[in-house]
Amino acid sequence: MGKSNSVMCKLLSLTVIFSFINLQSATAASLGELSHIHNIRVHQNKIFLGTHEGLYQYFSPTKVVKIKPDSFDVMGLATNQSTLFASGHPGVNSKFAQPVGVLSSADNGVTWKQVSLKGEVDFHMLEVGKTDMYGVDSGKGDLMYSANLGKSWSNQGVNTYGDIAIDSSKAGLAFGLKKGQIYKSTDAFKSEKVIKSKLAFSAIELVGKRLYAVSGNNLYLSTNGAASWATLSTFDKSIGAISTSESMLLVAAGDKILISKDLGKSFK
Template identity: 45%
Template sequence: MKRITFVLLAFLIASVHSASAAGENIGSLSHIHSVRALGNQIILGTHEGLFEYLNEKSVKRISPERFDVMGLAISAKGFYASGHPGAGSKLKDPVGLIFSSDSGQSWKSLALTGIVDFHILETNGKEFYGADSGSGQLMYSSNSGKSWAKRGLNPFTDIAPDPKIRASVLGVKDGKVFRSLNAFKSSSVIKTTFEVDSIDWIEGSLIASSGKVLYESTNAGTSWKKLITLPAPIGTITQSSSMIAVVMNGVIYSASRSNLEFIKHQKK
């Protein structure tokens, strides 16, 4: 069997460390709202803007636009974000849905400017799912954000669009996974043997956390296998085709997909 090597990375550390020349001090980030895996990179959406996680001591600002990145989604086309403008920003408040095709170097407004602040934001191709913090509405777009449909008050704590099937999506509510085949016009429960805290779905891999345990399904949630049990409850989970990352007790664990037996390496 292949093995996945887990590397322990300090995250949201309480003490202040000096940053390397390549990046800023991770201790200077007051709130980290989103964690996304992009290839072998870990991208952070924070109260101070968009950053790349470098190591346990430093991060690198990757966007000159300083804004509160409340929602963050990444696709093959680029970065999508939502939130509030920072000091000196010319963006409207809230920013609605904005897009960057150059890894955060520049942004353009796509939709809902001055109207919506998505705290949950997920995309799959032209499809978008967003939970607006102001109205509480769950919203859906099938045309790259040009128009949006409301699906009522958002009941889900996490959302994962199907990477292959249009309008197919999963949502987590009260420890249960709900499947919809019509972009949340309706949904039904998927039976699992464990309570689900969070989910993330890319082609070939659906992962879910339950307390300290990380699971994976390769058949859209029909069956699951246990990947690893960590020493504390898992928070955010994210993945790319080359890595898995989870947040646990203010720490990021990353895992290479080169192996399938998890080995955890403690910080030295």
């Protein structure tokens, strides 16, 4: 699996709670029947799960639907709210290369277009902004950066970040999470500066100027670039993953997926 990260490990820990069964021939199931959920992403007003068996859309705990029979192991999944991007391994009798490199979909995963790195890279962590993209090469453990939505890539060296949040207001501007602390970079992680905090974070997510961060059971919000934090919500169980769009904020806490449509004021 290459160099792991804290967010991925916590997502994979959800599969201990979710049952381990084979769904390769299934198209619909409940959340508890899925195995190996690698990613949970809010894309516009929809929720997608990147799994070992392919891409699923989440509707409720009792209804998740596979997007397309021609599946691949969706190890990396990202969205800039206009396009889905993915990376991983091909499924049985799949037309995709091994590894698939970087794929994009403009129709919610119904069809995929090859972007780059076909047969070269399997990104286990994938993040995308307006134009910037970051991916962690599972084979080498390197952090790779693209300034043109994955068309071309540069190697930034060995990855040291567990999560990355891209600020699309300027090329190369991003926040990285390392050993519980948030680092800011203005040059695509060629250099970095720590933003000191007494809190230890495990996941970060940015939409506009709203930077969300997870610490244990708590969800925090910063609107000043991580200079200060306000507690947004506290959950009964530890938070494993977060994802957000302009209209929706998702938290995976324990074995539940909780959704807010009022900027995190309430979840259900």
